[in-house]
Amino acid sequence: MGAVFAKAAETCDPAMTGVCAPSSLPNSAFVFVKPHANTPATQSLVREKLKGAGFSILSENEIAGSVIDKDKLIDQHYYAIASKATILTPKEIPVPTEKFEQAFGESWDKVLAEGRACNAMEATQQFECTAEQLEEAWRKAKVEKFGGGFYCGLMEMKEKKLYVFNAFFMSMRSKFVGDASIYYFEVEWPSSTMSWSDFRGKFLGPTDPANAPNGSLRKEILTRYKSLGLSAEPNQGDNGVHASASPFEGLAEKVNWLGKSIEGDTFGKALLDSGLSKKTIELWSVDPRVKQPDGSEGSVFDALEDMDAANCIAKLVELNKLNEEP
Structure with a gap:
């Protein structure tokens, strides 16, 4: 038996906000097949599931890793993490100076003045290493959390020590660039036919596909990954497909x-x-x-x-x- 989807609850209260958008306003999301799962068979499965659930596909296409890299699309997508890893320079990163000194025993201003800090992208150049090598060194580093998606680690590679921000992001990023690609679907549907909560919880499935309900997109990809042409079983990180929250x-x-x-x-x-x-x-x-x-x-x-x-x-x-x- 297929999943039963709840209609969206009408909780919009114009008395509270002074504005209430019409309930007829459609839900609209961005869905994409992740690089590890981006095969023609997976694309077909996602398309069939979307159409079968009553979604209108407004547009669909592939985006190459070279474009994702050049335009920093994945960096913008994960902005909270990526901004400290690839977009902002150390002097632009809002480092909490007291926390830094408490964690590492020296002043941030001194480190900055001496050029001993860099973002993750700069670190791959400074250390002359790959994204994977950087992540391996990051696991051994002294790392301090300064906020949500905001980490700093004192890293040592090739007899060089540097403070690096969010170095783990480079291996995440590497999955989306180079020879990789995503396949996206821009979709729309009436909120009266499926709530957003059900769109994510029942239609898409939770982050870990092993915990996804039968019939959900992520569970289908997990169950059929070999026939879909995936090289490895999906997991919590590589879970087949992304959809807007x-x-x-x-x-x-x-x-x-x-x-x-x-x-x-x-x-x-x-x-x-x-x-x-x-x-x-x-x-x-x-x-x-x-x-x-x-x-x-x-x-x-x-x-x-x-x-x-x-x-x-x-x-x-x-x-x-x-x-x-x-």
Whole structure:
């Protein structure tokens, strides 16, 4: 028996936010087959499952690893981690100086002035090593966590010592570049036919495919991986397929991977119409920490996870009001 999908709950409260997007606003996500699973057979399976569940496929295509590398698409996708690994230079990284000195016993300013710090991409050049060799050395390094997706390690290779940020990201990145590729599907569906929670939990399946329900996409890929042409059994890291965690993440991913404009996307236009500025949408698309309703600070993406389009917009309007400059 196939999975039974719940309809989206109508919890959008205009009294709370002053804005309520129409419940007819469709859900829209970015789905892609990961490089390790990107075979014609897997592409066909994903396409069939999407169509069978009533999704409209708005566009689909392959993106080559050379393009992913050149345009830093995977770096933007994992921005919170990648920004410290490949995008920002050490002087641009917001290192908590007190924490650094407590952890490593010397001042960050001195390390920076002496050129003894680098991001992960720079480290592969400085150490003249591969991404895999860098990760191996990272496992042996003294590593300190400074925040979510923000790590610094004192690494030693080839008689050279350097402070390196998020060195583990390079091996993650290497899976998406070079001869690798992804195959994407831009999809849309009425929230009345499947909630976002069910889209991820039942249709896609959880991160670890071994724990995914029967009939879910990740479980199907796991069960059929040999016939699909995969070289190894899927696992928690290489789990076959990615899908957006919310409509807002879907928008951010479509802007990044497909070069779509915010105003040219149905959800993006609805966000603009609800009063969010284009600047705020762009800033929040890299998942900063913002003020939450309970007074704490937290991830934008986490606050929106599994929400359907209308509720997602209502939540974003609420967060926008909380974070407006006086």
